[in-house]
Every structure is written in C-alpha cells, then in structure tokens.
Amino acid sequence: xxxxxxxxxxxxxxxxxxxxxxxxxxxxxxxxxxLFDNLLSGEPIFENKEVLRPSYTPDELPHRTxxxxxxxxxxxxxxxxxxxxxxxxxxxxxxGKTASAKFVxxxxxxxxxxxxxxxxxxxxxxxVTDTQYRVLAQLANTFIEQNRDWIDRRTRELEELHEQAxxxxxxxxxxxxxxxxxxRERIDALEADRAEMDDVPMTGWPTxxxxxxxxxxxxxxxxxAVIMLDEIDKLVEKSGDDTLYNLSRMNSELSxxxxxxxxxxxxxxxxxxxxxxxxxxxxxxxIVFPPYDANQLRDILQHRSKVSFKPDVLSxxxxxxxxxxxxxxxxxxRRALDLLRTAGELAERDxxxxxxxxxxxxxxxKIELDRVVEVVRTLPTQSKLVLYAIMVLEKNGVHNIxxxxxxxxxxxxxxxxxxxxxxxxxVTDLISELDMxxxxxxxxxxxxxxxxxxxxxxxxxxxxxxxxxxxxxxxxDIDDITPFVQARFEN
Ligand SMILES: Nc1ncnc2c1ncn2[C@@H]1O[C@H](COP(=O)(O)OP(=O)(O)OP(=O)(O)O)[C@@H](O)[C@H]1O
Ligand SMILES: [Mg+2]
Numbered sequence: 001x002x003x004x005x006x007x008x009x010x011x012x013x014x015x016x017x018x019x020x021x022x023x024x025x026x027x028x029x030x031x032x033x034x035l036f037d038n039l040l041s042g043e044p045i046f047e048n049k050e051v052l053r054p055s056y057t058p059d060e061l062p063h064r065t066x067x068x069x070x071x072x073x074x075x076x077x078x079x080x081x082x083x084x085x086x087x088x089x090x091x092x093x094x095x096g097k098t099a100s101a102k103f104v105x106x107x108x109x110x111x112x113x114x115x116x117x118x119x120x121x122x123x124x125x126x127x128v129t130d131t132q133y134r135v136l137a138q139l140a141n142t143f144i145e146q147n148r149d150w151i152d153r154r155t156r157e158l159e160e161l162h163e164q165a166x167x168x169x170x171x172x173x174x175x176x177x178x179x180x181x182x183x184r185e186r187i188d189a190l191e192a193d194r195a196e197m198d199d200v201p202m203t204g205w206p207t208x209x210x211x212x213x214x215x216x217x218x219x220x221x222x223x224x225a226v227i228m229l230d231e232i233d234k235l236v237e238k239s240g241d242d243t244l245y246n247l248s249r250m251n252s253e254l255s256x257x258x259x260x261x262x263x264x265x266x267x268x269x270x271x272x273x274x275x276x277x278x279x280x281x282x283x284x285x286x287i288v289f290p291p292y293d294a295n296q297l298r299d300i301l302q303h304r305s306k307v308s309f310k311p312d313v314l315s316x317x318x319x320x321x322x323x324x325x326x327x328x329x330x331x332x333x334r335r336a337l338d339l340l341r342t343a344g345e346l347a348e349r350d351x352x353x354x355x356x357x358x359x360x361x362x363x364x365x366k367i368e369l370d371r372v373v374e375v376v377r378t379l380p381t382q383s384k385l386v387l388y389a390i391m392v393l394e395k396n397g398v399h400n401i402x403x404x405x406x407x408x409x410x411x412x413x414x415x416x417x418x419x420x421x422x423x424x425x426x427v428t429d430l431i432s433e434l435d436m437x438x439x440x441x442x443x444x445x446x447x448x449x450x451x452x453x454x455x456x457x458x459x460x461x462x463x464x465x466x467x468x469x470x471x472x473x474x475x476x477d478i479d480d481i482t483p484f485v486q487a488r489f490e491n
Contacts, residue, residue: 044310045348045355051308052341054334057102062303063296064100070287071104071262078119078224079112083251083258086282091289093266094332098230100289101264105228118223126235132243135235136210137200139227143217144197150221151194158187193220211246215254222256232263233270241274248281291331297323300333301340309344314355318343321360339363372460375437376468382422385413386430388469390440390456395466400455403428417474431456439465 050056061068067089077084089097105121112119122142129135164171165180177183200213218225227247229235235243250259263282271279292300301319322343326336342363347355379387389409393401407424414421422430431454435442441459446452458465470476 045313045344045353046308047310048308049341049344051304052337052344054337057099057106058304059103060303061096061100061103062299063292064096064289067096067287067289068100068104071101072107074285075104075108075226078108078226078260079115079117081117081119081222081224083224084226084260085284086248086261087263087285087287088271088283089262089264089287089289090268091266092291092330092332094326094330094334094336095266095289095291096333097264097266097289101228101230101262105226108226118221119226120223121226121228123228123230125230126233127231130234130238132235132239132246133205133207133210134202135229135243136207136214136246137202137205140200140210140214140217143214143220143225144199147217147220148194148197151190151197155187155190155194158183158190162187215250218250218259219254219257224258224260226260226262228262228264230264231266233265233267236270236273241278244278244282245275248278292327292333292336293331294320294323294327297326297331297333297336301336304337305340308341309355313344313347313353315357317357318355318360321357325360325364335367338367342366369461369464372439373464373468375439376460376465377471381419381472381474382426383430383434384469384472384475385417385419386410386427387434387439387465388475389413390431390434390458391462391465391469394458394462399457401457402453402455403431406431406456413478416478419474428454 051058071087071089074087075084089101091097102123105123108119108121122139124135124138126135129138161171161175161177162180162183165177165183169179172179172183175183177186197217200210229244232244244261244263247259247261261282271283274282298319301322305314305319319340322336322339325339326332329335339360340363343355343359346359346362346366350359352359376384376387386406389406390401392409393405398405403424407427410427411421431440431442434440439458439460440456442454442456444452445455
C-alpha cells in the first residue's frame with residue numbers, strides 16, 4: 001500500500017490533540033509551520049536508529065567468531081561446575097571486545113538457566129567503578145541480593161515441605177531432614193541469615209570489611225562466578241592491583257563457590273604495573289582482538305544497516321566509504337557506526353531521501369570536530385591558556401609562531417586572570433602535549449646559526465576553538481585580546 005498523502009497532509013493528520021488555533025494560524029488564517037513540522041515532514045531515513053548506537057548489543061558479531069568461540073571454550077567449565085581459567089582480553093578501541101564479552105556472558109547465563117546450574121557473569125565497567133572499595137561493594141551487594149532471593153525461594157520450598165511433613169511424615173524420607181523440628185530449625189536458620197544480610201554502603205567502611213562481606217556473600221551458596229572487569233586498566237591506574245590480587249587468590253579460601261576473572265583492556269601497558277603473580281594469574285588465557293580491516297567493517301555495517309535504515313536509502317558507496325574512513329582510524333567499528341549514523345542524521349536533517357557519499361564526508365568532518373571540541377573542553381586551565389595564546393596570535397595574523405611569543409601572551413593572560421605563571425620550560429611541555437593531542441602543530445626548524453626553534457600553528461578550526469575556550473568561564477571574562485598581541489611587538 002502506498003501512501004498518497006502529501007507531506008503536508010501527513011503533517012496535519014492525526015492532530016487530534018487540543019491546540020489553541022490562534023497559536024497555529026497566522027494573520028491570513030493560514031496554518032504556520034511550527035518548529036518541528038519541517039523536521040517531521042522529511043521522509044524518515046531510519047527504521048531504528050538505536051541499532052546504530054554504541055549501547056546496543058548486536059546478537060551477531062561478524063568476524064569475531066574465533067574470539068567468541070575461544071571465550072566460550074574457556075568459560076564452559078563454569079557450566080560444569082569447574083573454575084574457568086582467568087582471561088585477559090585486549091585489543092585497540094572499537095574492536096568489539098565489550099560487545100563480544102557481553103554476548104558470551106548472555107549466552108552463558110541463558111545456558112546456565114536452561115540446565116539450572118549455578119554459574120553467572122558479573123559485569124563491571126571499571127571506568128565508572130574505579131576503586132577497590134567500589135568494585136568490592138558493588139559485587140558484594142549483587143551477591144547479597146541474589147542470596148536474599150535464594151533464601152526467599154528456599155524458605156518457601158521448605159515451608160511447603162514442612163506443611164506436607166506435618167500431615168504425612170513420609171514426605172521427609174528422601175530429604176536431608178530427620179523430622180519436622182529439624183526442618184523448622186533449618187528454616188529459622190535461613191531466616192536469621194536473611195535478617196543479617198544488609199547492603200554494603202558505597203563509602204565509609206574499612207576496605208577489609210567490604211572484602212569480607214563480599215567473600216561471605218559469594219561463598220554463601222554453591223556457584224561459579226565469572227567477574228568481568230571491563231576497562232580494567234582504569235582500575236589499576238586509579239587504585240593499583242590490590243583488587244586483582246585479592247580476587248585472584250580467593251579460590252584457595254572459598255569453600256562453596258569459585259571465582260574467575262575476565263579482564264578487558266585496550267591498553268596492555270597496565271600489566272607492567274601488576275605484581276608478577278597477579279600478572280600471570282590474570283593472563284592464564286589471553287585473547288587478542290585485532291583491528292578490523294575495511295572489508296570486515298563493511299560486513300559489520302551491512303549487518304547493522306539492514307535493521308537500522310529504511311530499505312534502499314543508502315547509496316551504494318556509503319558503506320564502503322564509512323568502512324574506509326574507519327579502517328584508517330585503526331579499524332575502529334565504533335567510528336564506522338558513528339559515521340554511518342551521523343551521515344544518516346545529516347541526510348535526515350536535509351530532508352533528503354537518500355544518504356550519499358557527501359553526507360559521509362560531512363559526517364567525518366563533524367565527528368572530527370566534535371572530538372576536537374571535547375579534547376579542548378576538557379584541557380586543564382593552564383593548557384587552555386597556552387592554547388588561547390596561540391589562537392590569539394594566529395587570529396592576529398602571526399604565522400610561524402615561536403615559543404617565546406606564545407609565552408609572552410600566556411604571561412599576560414595569567415596576569416589578567418590573576419593566576420599562577422608557569423615557567424617557559426613547562427609551557428614548552430604543554431605545547432608538546434597539545435601537539436600530541438593533534439590540536440596544534442609544532443615543528444622544530446633550524447635557524448642556522450641562531451639554533452633551532454619551534455614553529456607552532458593551530459591545527460584545528462580557529463572559530464570553534466575560540467568558542468570552546470571562551471566557554472570556560474575564566475577565559476570568557478577576558479575582554480579584548482588585541483592589546484596582548486600588540487604588547488608582543490613592544491617587547
Ligand atoms: N563484529 C562486530 N559486529 C557488529 N558490531 C560490532 C562488531 N565489533 C564491534 N561492533 C560494534 O562497535 C562498537 C564498538 O565495539 P565495542 O564497544 O565492543 O569495542 P571495544 O573493543 O570494547 O572498544 P573499547 O576498547 O573502546 O572499549 C559497538 O557499538 C559494537 O556493537
Ligand atoms: Mg569496551
């Protein structure tokens with residue numbers, strides 16, 4: 001069935017909610033387009049945009065079969081009631097580590113429910129939960145909650161059994177209980193345990209105590225718990241390897257349960273900071289996620305685009321181009337998906353019916369700019385001031401800026417803001433950092449007998465950079481920047 005209504009028909013149809021007509025009619029009595037009308041009237045490009053977002057876990061992960069099978073082969077031990085080896089997963093950003101690990105844990109959970117075996121995966125993102133205390137408290141509380149549920153189920157069952165046994169004592173024949181009072185004692189004991197199970201507060205206790213609570217909670221019932229620590233490098237960076245040390249030694253002390261660890265990281269350097277015992281324990285098994293090449297990214301995008309876009313809205317070269325751009329960014333599937341989604345959004349905004357190569361190119365620029373804006377926005381104040389000085393110079397037509405010139409303006413800015421002035425040496429370091437972040441370009445040039453000097457230029461768009469810097473309330477207070485530059489010529 002084709003829809004033969006005009007866009008305007010479609011816009012006005014279904015307006016059965018109450019509106020004040022004066023608001024939508026202009027003086028001629030015509031209907032005025034509201035803020036959202038134009039946007040709504042465009043032919044929708046997307047079928048389901050959520051599918052392209054990073055939070056979505058796809059149920060199919062092309063080109064990760066080996067890694068997924070590898071993980072499953074190790075983790076299947078949990079379903080047999082044995083302790084799986086610890087696993088360290090690593091690979092560059094956007095190579096599908098989190099998505100694959102979550103996929104495998106969902107499957108494990110499903111199977112363990114099907115066969116009614118007590119094995120489970122606890123996922124923790126250590127970028128968010130980044131101290132030993134918080135990791136242990138979060139785990140403790142998860143297990144405490146499960147234990148409470150377990151006790152509730154178990155007491156219900158036992159109460160029923162008690163009921164039956166009172167009518168017919170043979171009901172206890174094949175059970176661990178001698179008689180109804182014995183059973184009653186067990187029920188009371190469970191209820192007493194239940195009453196003692198309080199949550200661990202998210203701050204305030206000594207860490208030892210949190211660890212003990214966690215230990216008791218895991219060991220309360222028989223289970224194999226796989227603890228997945230995503231972005232594990234952030235945890236080690238922030239609070240050392242104590243957590244890993246404790247977790248990796250637990251099994252020798254647990255009586256009912258077993259724990260195994262999956263660590264995920266895009267930065268292998270963190271293992272240099274680990275105690276050698278922790279390092280070898282964590283790395284019992286290692287699984288590498290290599291970057292995707294352009295062809296693999298194409299397959300990934302093809303899969304996801306089928307569900308996310310309306311049929312036939314992508315022109316032929318869109319997916320290959322997104323894949324090619326992302327392959328250049330070290331094979332990052334997240335970037336590829338961002339590009340595709342952003343290209344679709346730009347097409348939608350232009351009210352076009354197809355997404356074209358041009359949209360992808362604009363999407364690439366937009367994402368790059370967003371990245372720069374984010375980097376600049378989160379710079380420390382001193383770096384912002386150094387960058388601001390460089391920007392002021394460029395804005396006033398100074399080219400091949402040298403460090404001394406930047407330093408002069410920087411000093412003036414510090415005085416203006418009444419803030420500490422760093423040494424020229426430190427400022428030179430900050431310039432190198434900005435260079436490394438890709439915000440400025442600093443090349444060392446030889447000046448013959450005058451030695452060598454740095455020539456600095458901005459490598460990001462000047463207007464956006466200025467806007468982001470001035471959004472910082474302190475820098476925003478600086479009124480007129482020209483006098484600073486003139487001051488430079490006076491020196
Ligand atoms: N093989 C794949 N098939 C489909 N989608 C994928 C695949 N690999 C990655 N993705 C998608 O790409 C995005 C990034 O993947 P993921 O979050 O797993 O990367 P990561 O390796 O964990 O990166 P980081 O190190 O930055 O955390 C997600 O949206 C994910 O769904
Ligand atoms: Mg990840």
